[in-house]
Amino acid sequence: MSLNVPTMAEMTAKGESPEILFWVGCSGSFDDRAKKITKALVKILNKCEVKFAVLGAEESCSGDPAKRAGNEFTFQMQAMMNIQVLEGYDVKKIVTACPHCFNTLKNEYPELGGNYEVIHHTQMIQELINQGKISIKDGGTYKGKKITFHDPCYLGRANDVYEAPRSLIESLDAELVEMKRCKTKGLCCGAGGAQMFKESENGNKEVNIERTEDALETQAEVIATGCPFCNTMMTDGLKNFNKENEIEVLDVAELIANAADL
Amino acid sequence: MISNILFAVLLVGSMSFFIWNILKIRSNIRLGRDLDRSDRKSERLKTMLLVALGQKKMFTRPIPALLHLMIYSAFILTQIELIEIFVDGLSGSHRIFRPDLGGLYTFIISFIEILSVLAFIATLIFLSRRNLIKVPRLNMKEMKGWPKMDGNMILFMELILIIFILTMNGADEAMHLQEYGSSYGFTISSLIGPIFEGMDLSTLHTLERVGWWGHIIMVFTFINYLPYSKHLHIFLAFPNTYYSNLEKKGRFTNMESVTTEVKLMMDPEADPYAAPQEGVTEPQRFGAKDVTDLTWKNLMDSYSCTECGRCTSSCPANVTGKLLSPRKIMMDTRDRLVEVGENKRKHGADHDDGKSLLGDYIKEEELWACTSCNACVQECPVNIDPLAIIIDLRRYLVMEESKIPTELAGMLTNIENNGAPWQFSPADRLNWANEEG
Numbered sequence: 001m002s003l004n005v006p007t008m009a010e011m012t013a014k015g016e017s018p019e020i021l022f023w024v025g026c027s028g029s030f031d032d033r034a035k036k037i038t039k040a041l042v043k044i045l046n047k048c049e050v051k052f053a054v055l056g057a058e059e060s061c062s063g064d065p066a067k068r069a070g071n072e073f074t075f076q077m078q079a080m081m082n083i084q085v086l087e088g089y090d091v092k093k094i095v096t097a098c099p100h101c102f103n104t105l106k107n108e109y110p111e112l113g114g115n116y117e118v119i120h121h122t123q124m125i126q127e128l129i130n131q132g133k134i135s136i137k138d139g140g141t142y143k144g145k146k147i148t149f150h151d152p153c154y155l156g157r158a159n160d161v162y163e164a165p166r167s168l169i170e171s172l173d174a175e176l177v178e179m180k181r182c183k184t185k186g187l188c189c190g191a192g193g194a195q196m197f198k199e200s201e202n203g204n205k206e207v208n209i210e211r212t213e214d215a216l217e218t219q220a221e222v223i224a225t226g227c228p229f230c231n232t233m234m235t236d237g238l239k240n241f242n243k244e245n246e247i248e249v250l251d252v253a254e255l256i257a258n259a260a261d262l
Numbered sequence: 263m264i265s266n267i268l269f270a271v272l273l274v275g276s277m278s279f280f281i282w283n284i285l286k287i288r289s290n291i292r293l294g295r296d297l298d299r300s301d302r303k304s305e306r307l308k309t310m311l312l313v314a315l316g317q318k319k320m321f322t323r324p325i326p327a328l329l330h331l332m333i334y335s336a337f338i339l340t341q342i343e344l345i346e347i348f349v350d351g352l353s354g355s356h357r358i359f360r361p362d363l364g365g366l367y368t369f370i371i372s373f374i375e376i377l378s379v380l381a382f383i384a385t386l387i388f389l390s391r392r393n394l395i396k397v398p399r400l401n402m403k404e405m406k407g408w409p410k411m412d413g414n415m416i417l418f419m420e421l422i423l424i425i426f427i428l429t430m431n432g433a434d435e436a437m438h439l440q441e442y443g444s445s446y447g448f449t450i451s452s453l454i455g456p457i458f459e460g461m462d463l464s465t466l467h468t469l470e471r472v473g474w475w476g477h478i479i480m481v482f483t484f485i486n487y488l489p490y491s492k493h494l495h496i497f498l499a500f501p502n503t504y505y506s507n508l509e510k511k512g513r514f515t516n517m518e519s520v521t522t523e524v525k526l527m528m529d530p531e532a533d534p535y536a537a538p539q540e541g542v543t544e545p546q547r548f549g550a551k552d553v554t555d556l557t558w559k560n561l562m563d564s565y566s567c568t569e570c571g572r573c574t575s576s577c578p579a580n581v582t583g584k585l586l587s588p589r590k591i592m593m594d595t596r597d598r599l600v601e602v603g604e605n606k607r608k609h610g611a612d613h614d615d616g617k618s619l620l621g622d623y624i625k626e627e628e629l630w631a632c633t634s635c636n637a638c639v640q641e642c643p644v645n646i647d648p649l650a651i652i653i654d655l656r657r658y659l660v661m662e663e664s665k666i667p668t669e670l671a672g673m674l675t676n677i678e679n680n681g682a683p684w685q686f687s688p689a690d691r692l693n694w695a696n697e698e699g
């Protein structure tokens with residue numbers, strides 16, 4: 001099935017406007033693993049006939065890593081450019097599969113003049129399920145499987161979203177097993193604050209290894225996340241323990257898309 | 263009579279010294295940059311009542327929370343007894359409230375006595391957690407030396423304080439028994455009264471006085487010790503939680519000064535050579551190099567820190583052996599602020615000792631280990647925000663000194679040139695939509 005991914009420019013040319021803008025983000029656009037998450041979400045949006053659009057080549061980095069790295073100039077330049085583009089299309093509502101973009105667009109753009117309703121893709125999928133637009137028969141592929149959820153810092157602690165991804169996992173009839181550090185106490189995967197783009201400082205362990213140990217302890221068959229960076233970190237962590245063939249790291253959107261046979 | 267005067271002198275002396283110290287701390291906190299936290303008053307009040315008074319965040323770790331609660335409630339309720347001690351001390355009366363309050367008095371004193379015994383037990387457990395069991399978060403690098411002694415000193419003071427109270431009440435009880443043939447009926451001292459059996463009245467009287475004076479002298483010592491100790495949190499927890507950051511934790515502050523410049527850069531009609539507007543003050547430095555570049559709330563945070571280490575023990579960088587410890591960030595900020603404040607008072611407001619928070623206290627390596635995960639902020643029982651300080655120090659490093667790890671410099675260049683942190687062409691952004699798989 002080919003994906004239907006209209007751009008803002010195309011829609012506008014047709015005199016239409018979407019209900020919601022899908023902000024893909026840099027990972028979702030360029031990283032091979034994250035692109036699969038992007039596609040899973042598009043499949044869900046297509047299936048539910050959500051009228052959405054992407055910015056395509058007009059999208060640019062939200063500026064999150066620049067701001068966390070301490071370069072407010074680069075951040076604000078990016079933010080203002082993006083706000084101009086979003087203003088041009090009169091965007092009101094945004095969904096994104098990246099908690100970092102989510103946080104920045106939602107919390108940091110308003111002070112620079114960009115006010116939108118921003119939701120994380122797990123919140124949107126939860127809404128779609130609640131509205132009955134997508135259904136998973138008998139839990140699908142994951143029925144009875146042990147799944148653990150790794151809370152992305154920028155979704156959980158930073159924005160207090162803990163329940164949406166969990167309710168999606170529960171809708172799979174799977175057994176949600178929590179790690180000893182979860183929700184407000186969840187341990188970072190090690191990628192935030194621009195760490196993703198650099199070697200870590202000297203220490204005695206990598207953060208993602210520490211976190212992968214938490215996940216392994218639960219004996220889960222699937223580690224679910226809601227962030228492309230967490231996904232990378234947990235996948236690398238599993239490789240370190242040679243478990244990449246036994247345990248899968250999947251985004252919640254992928255779980256739903258797989259279970260609904262999309 | 264002499265003892266009344268002595269008491270009055272001690273009272274006035276110790277209160278004055280305490281107030282003098284508090285004013286110093288207040289003026290130190292005011293060295294920080296402006297920040298408006300005068301909004302959302304009812305929400306602030308609620309936060310203060312829940313977090314400071316109600317100790318809400320302590321209860322994520324139930325055992326220490328319970329022990330802490332025993333000491334905390336004993337401390338709060340003893341204040342009622344302290345009022346009587348003040349009145350007795352100044353007027354020469356003995357248990358002035360007892361005749362009027364009757365049964366209620368017996369109840370209150372008994373209640374305080376029971377709490378004191380619980381607090382005594384809790385204090386012993388706390389001492390052994392620090393020194394025998396050596397709970398890791400209380401025995402880390404930054405806790406060596408003074409901080410360790412500080413923690414123990416407070417606990418010892420509490421033990422001595424309680425011993426004095428019980429000596430006072432116990433001896434008084436034994437005296438009362440001898441004189442009137444009846445007990446006061448205070449729960450604990452009527453139990454320990456028999457220890458003093460067989461002593462004559464004058465010995466008992468001396469013991470009671472030793473207990474009374476010992477107690478009040480410990481109280482005066484304690485209160486004047488607070489400004490030098492992490493124990494100041496018993497007061498500062500209240501304003502500090504009242505002025506909490508009420509925004510989402512993921513939202514970093516917006517730098518207005520940068521916004522102005524970026525707007526100028528993006529506005530084609532702006533005149534880059536235009537003279538600065540009248541009345542515009544010299545721009546502040548970007549980010550923070552020293553404590554005076556931080557906001558007053560960051561500085562209040564540093565004085566409120568209890569050095570409990572909840573932040574550090576949940577910090578992903580710290581638990582994996584990196585140099586960063588959010589508790590140390592707070593302790594360094596406080597130590598440096600005390601130093602800057604002293605310098606300014608001694609050598610005048612413009613004095614520069616050539617040192618700074620960044621560099622002399624906090625190293626770059628610490629700052630770059632932070633993942634901005636907010637675990638420290640979440641865990642702190644008095645709503646301290648170490649991350650805010652870390653980010654402001656990073657901002658100074660990056661924007662004023664261009665000191666940044668090479669990979670991050672590359673990442674920033676990519677964002678500026680390609681609109682993505684990696685080297686991909688912006689034109690390829692939508693390629694995924696047409697790729698297989």
Ligand code: SF4
Binds near residue numbers: 580587588633639
């Ligand atoms: S925000 Fe930084 S300092 Fe605080 S816990 Fe996370 S990594 Fe540690």
Ligand code: SF4
Binds near residue numbers: 588648
């Ligand atoms: S910052 Fe908060 S959590 Fe950390 S040591 Fe101080 S009081 Fe404890």
